Amino acid sequence: MTFEQIMFYVLAAAAVGSALMVVLQRNPIISALYLILNFFCLAGIYLTLHAQFIAIIQILVYAGAIMVLFVFVIMLLNLGDAQALKAKLTWQRMLAVVLVFGLLMEIVYLFTMPEATTAVLDVDRSIRIGEVEHIGTQLFTKFLFPFEITSVLLTAAIVGAIFLAKKKLD
C-alpha cells in the first residue's frame, strides 16, 4: 500500500464516520462540528485526486465561511440540549430509511459498471488540471457567462437574506 492509498482509505473512513455522526447526533452544535471534520476529510480526498484548488476552496468556503454561519445561527437561536428534539421512530421514518437504502443499492450498481472500474488516473494530466491557473483560464473564457451569473446570484442571496432576517416582516 502506498502512502496515497493509506491516506485515501483513512480519510474515507473518517468522512463516512463523521457524516453518520452529523445525522445521528442530537445536539446541533456537535453535528456542525462533525460536519466541519467531514469537510476537512473531503479536502484531503481532493488532494489525492490532485485537485489542489478545490481542496483549498473547500476549507476556505465550506469549513471557513458556511460553517461559521451555521454555528452562528445555532448559537443565536440557542439550540442547545434543551432544544434537542425528540425523534420518534414512526413508520414514515422507517420507510424513508428503507427507500434510501434502495437508492444506495441502485447507485452502487451504477458505479460498479465496467466504465467506472477500469478508468486509470493520468497523474501528470490531473496535476495540471487541478492547478488554479488552468481552472482560472477556463473560468474566465469558456465559463465567463455562468461566472457572471454567479455574482448576480450571490447579490440576490445577500438581499434576500437581509430581507428575510429583518425584524419586521410585513
Added chain:
Amino acid sequence: MIPMNHYLLLSAVMFIIGAAGVMTRRNAIIVFMSIELMLNSVNLTLVAYSAFLGDVTGQVLVFFVMAVAASEAAVGLAIIIALFRRKQTVNLDEINLLKW
C-alpha cells in the same frame, strides 16, 4: 493506485447518509447540514470524474456548486431565523403552515 469506483462509492454512501438525514431528522438546522453533506458528495463525484477523465469542466462545476451552496446557506438560515422568531421552534413537524 486507487480505482475510480472507490471515490464514486464513497460519494454514494455520503449522499445516502445526507438523504437519510433530510428525511428522518426534524431539526431544521440538521436537515440543512444534511443538504450540505449531499452537495459535498456530488462535488466529490465531479472532482473524481474530472481527474480521471482529464477534463477541467468538473472542477469548474464544483466552483459553481460552492457558490450556490453559500447563497443557499445564507437564505436558508435567514428563513430559519424568521421562522424561529415567529414560532419559537425549529421543529419541522410544527411548521406546517403550507401543509395540506
